[in-house]
Amino acid sequence: MAIATASVAALTLTAPAQASTYRDCAYPHVCLYNGAYYNGSKLVQYRDTYAQNLPSNRKDKADSVVNTRNDDSVWLIDTRSSGSRYLCIPANTQVNLGDYALSGRGTWANDVDAIHIWNDNGLCSGTRHVTQGVIH
Known part of the structure; x- marks a missing residue:
C-alpha cells in the first residue's frame, strides 16, 4: 500500500502544469470572441x-x-x-484585436479568417x- 501511494505521489509531482480556464475558454483551447475577451460572446x-479556416459564418467577426495553451503560440x-x-498570439495570452493595426486596413478586429496553432515554445x-508579419 505504501508503494502504491508513493508511485501516485511521484506521478502527481511530475505531471506538466496546465493553464487554467479563462472565462469559457478551457485549456488547451484558443477561443475567438465577438466583443472584448473579458465579456464578448x-x-x-x-x-x-x-x-x-474559420467557418464562413464566423469569418471576419x-x-x-x-x-489558454501553455507551450503553443497561435497565428490569426x-x-x-x-x-x-x-498576428501571433503567445501562450497564455488574451488580446483585443482592435489594439493591433493591420497594414493599410485599420485593425485586426473583424479581419481574421483562418487560424494556425503552432506546437512550439x-x-x-x-x-x-x-x-505580426506576412506569410511567405
Whole structure:
C-alpha cells in the first residue's frame, strides 16, 4: 500500500502544469470572441495544431482572442490582405484585436479568417509579445 501511494505521489509531482480556464475558454483551447475577451460572446474554439479556416459564418467577426495553451503560440490569419498576414498570439495570452493595426486596413478586429496553432515554445518571434508579419 505504501508503494502504491508513493508511485501516485511521484506521478502527481511530475505531471506538466496546465493553464487554467479563462472565462469559457478551457485549456488547451484558443477561443475567438465577438466583443472584448473579458465579456464578448464566443464565436469559435480550436485545439488542433494545424492551419484551419474559420467557418464562413464566423469569418471576419472576431474582435478578441484567448490562448489558454501553455507551450503553443497561435497565428490569426487574414488571407485577403496583400500577401496573407498573421498576428501571433503567445501562450497564455488574451488580446483585443482592435489594439493591433493591420497594414493599410485599420485593425485586426473583424479581419481574421483562418487560424494556425503552432506546437512550439509559445513565443512569437522569440518574445512573449504579440507580433505580426506576412506569410511567405
